[in-house]
Amino acid sequence: MAETHAPKSYYVSTPIYYVNDAPHLGHAYTTVAGDVLTRWHRQRGEDTWYLTGTDEHGQKVMRTAQANGVGPQEWCDRLVESEWKPLWEHLDIANDDFIRTTEARHTARVQEFVQDLYDKGEIYKGGYTGPYCVGCEEYKVPGELLDGENGEKLCPVHKRPVEILEEENYFFRLSEYGPKLLEFYEANPGFVQPESARNEVVNFVRHGLQDLSVSRSTFDWGVKVPWDDRHVIYVWIDALLNYATAAGYGSDQDKFERTFPADVHLVGKDILRFHAIIWPAMLMAQGLPLPGRVVANGWLMVGGEKMSKSNLTGIKPQDLTAHFGVDAYRWYFLRAIAFGQDGAFSWEDFSVRYTSELANDYGNLASRVTAMVGKYFDGALPGATGEGAAEEALRAVLEKTVAEADRKIGDELDFQGGILTVFGFIKHVNGYITEQEPWKVAKDESAEGRARLATILYTSAESLRAIAVLLNPVMPGSSQKVWESLGAEEHLGPLAQQRIQNAGEWGKLPEGATVTKGMGLFPRLVD
Numbered sequence: 088m089a090e091t092h093a094p095k096s097y098y099v100s101t102p103i104y105y106v107n108d109a110p111h112l113g114h115a116y117t118t119v120a121g122d123v124l125t126r127w128h129r130q131r132g133e134d135t136w137y138l139t140g141t142d143e144h145g146q147k148v149m150r151t152a153q154a155n156g157v158g159p160q161e162w163c164d165r166l167v168e169s170e171w172k173p174l175w176e177h178l179d180i181a182n183d184d185f186i187r188t189t190e191a192r193h194t195a196r197v198q199e200f201v202q203d204l205y206d207k208g209e210i211y212k213g214g215y216t217g218p219y220c221v222g223c224e225e226y227k228v229p230g231e232l233l234d235g236e237n238g239e240k241l242c243p244v245h246k247r248p249v250e251i252l253e254e255e256n257y258f259f260r261l262s263e264y265g266p267k268l269l270e271f272y273e274a275n276p277g278f279v280q281p282e283s284a285r286n287e288v289v290n291f292v293r294h295g296l297q298d299l300s301v302s303r304s305t306f307d308w309g310v311k312v313p314w315d316d317r318h319v320i321y322v323w324i325d326a327l328l329n330y331a332t333a334a335g336y337g338s339d340q341d342k343f344e345r346t347f348p349a350d351v352h353l354v355g356k357d358i359l360r361f362h363a364i365i366w367p368a369m370l371m372a373q374g375l376p377l378p379g380r381v382v383a384n385g386w387l388m389v390g391g392e393k394m395s396k397s398n399l400t401g402i403k404p405q406d407l408t409a410h411f412g413v414d415a416y417r418w419y420f421l422r423a424i425a426f427g428q429d430g431a432f433s434w435e436d437f438s439v440r441y442t443s444e445l446a447n448d449y450g451n452l453a454s455r456v457t458a459m460v461g462k463y464f465d466g467a468l469p470g471a472t473g474e475g476a477a478e479e480a481l482r483a484v485l486e487k488t489v490a491e492a493d494r495k496i497g498d499e500l501d502f503q504g505g506i507l508t509v510f511g512f513i514k515h516v517n518g519y520i521t522e523q524e525p526w527k528v529a530k531d532e533s534a535e536g537r538a539r540l541a542t543i544l545y546t547s548a549e550s551l552r553a554i555a556v557l558l559n560p561v562m563p564g565s566s567q568k569v570w571e572s573l574g575a576e577e578h579l580g581p582l583a584q585q586r587i588q589n590a591g592e593w594g595k596l597p598e599g600a601t602v603t604k605g606m607g608l609f610p611r612l613v614d
């Protein structure tokens with residue numbers, strides 16, 4: 088019998104976050120984006136795998152723990168359990184795994200990976216002196232440093248003085264991978280996105296790569312170098328390997344083959360080089376397959392600077408969800424900022440968009456359609472008879488909407504564009520209802536009048552069904568409410584199993600479905 092292989096899962100990752108503090112809006116931004124992308128593919132009917140986690144080794148975490156008077160492991164345990172995991176749950180993030188780099192399932196495999204490279208001669212012992220930024224956990228190229236007021240050199244990302252590190256370390260022969268990487272970028276033009284990020288990476292590699300120091304001996308909060316336990320493995324080598332260890336590298340070959348490599352690594356633009364240069368080189372050195380894409384998102388900014396632990400707005404994700412709700416939160420950042428560009432959060436902007444787009448456009452549509460089915464047909468969805476030009480036009484817009492949103496969100500990661508496409512359709516449906524004036528048609532009690540009213544309401548309810556499916560990856564809570572108020576589950580099954588690509592197929596809701604006026608989807612904001 089021929090062997091059958093399960094298809095490879097569509098695998099999306101977030102960066103694993105440093106646990107030097109609680110997650111902030113910037114971290115949640117990437118994690119929500121990844122969740123929307125994965126849910127979208129799940130609703131395409133694909134097998135998916137969504138990974139997030141925490142990066143717990145290195146000086147940055149160690150120093151924070153020290154400053155708080157606890158050991159680093161205790162510090163990480165505390166923060167992961169009290170802050171990180173609960174926030175992702177609160178934001179409805181449906182990750183399939185959560186990897187912590189201090190877990191044995193990770194550290195043991197990291198040691199094997201590095202040992203293997205050492206045995207192959209890809210890692211050698213050498214010395215290095217250079218400017219190091221603990222914020223980035225990275226040696227800096229002298230040319231990229233900024234001048235501080237007192238002549239000191241500053242990290243261009245953190246604007247804090249770099250430290251001169253002099254170490255005898257183990258080095259990975261990264262310099263040898265330049266030509267192979269350039270060839271790879273050439274053959275895979277979509278590997279790094281957006282285009283500006285790709286150009287940055289290609290230029291950097293063209294200038295020539297230096298070998299990479301992959302161990303540290305001045306502190307011990309890390310995974311021990313297996314052949315020399317005076318050293319720990321450089322935190323970035325340790326961290327990047329999470330994408331392999333969580334996927335079963337070295338422990339579950341079946342899972343690894345089904346999952347690895349990632350289709351999309353979502354990263355902030357500050358950690359692009361690690362993912363687009365070092366990570367592929369590490370994989371090349373082991374003969375492992377390379378990821379599909381590395382997609383860099385922009386930063387959420389505060390006062391012209393990247394939002395970070397030290398310059399938070401003082402606003403936590405939970406403050407915003409308490410005011411606007413979880414769904415609106417998930418929607419807002421993807422809607423307001425073009426993915427890949429920087430953006431600023433503003434309370435006013437959020438409030439304005441919430442009221443006009445969520446409450447007025449979407450929320451009102453849902454409540455008036457379900458209310459009219461209640462009022463004119465006792466909550467039993469009437470069947471459509473004799474559709475005319477207006478209905479046909481609306482259906483044509485819906486078909487286009489589904490194809491466009493699917494391409495934008497599912498393929499291009501243009502979340503803003505895809506959301507706008509769906510909300511454009513919402514406007515169309517609202518326009519259709521306004522033009523058809525069902526409340527006037529309802530006054531005509533003739534058979535013809537009833538039939539016309541039935542057609543208008545069926546058309547509106549079907550449109551709403553499609554909208555609930557299309558918005559489910561972005562706003563699962565409100566889509567579920569719409570699904571329930573259309574009585575859809577009973578006839579069509581769970582919302583999460585609805586295929587995106589079939590959302591526009593007409594006539595799914597059967598005549599007679601029980602429609603109820605749901606609770607307000609997006610309640611008016613109270614100050």
Ligand code: MSP
Nearest residue numbers: 102103104105113142326327354355386387393394
């Ligand atoms: N631990 C590394 C990543 C290792 S991945 C193998 C790290 N951690 S981090 O916590 O400092 O940052 C994680 C991610 O959060 C990065 O992609 C970074 O760009 C992102 N963000 C941190 N602040 C951000 C904003 N203000 N806005 C958007 N993203 C931001 O780097």
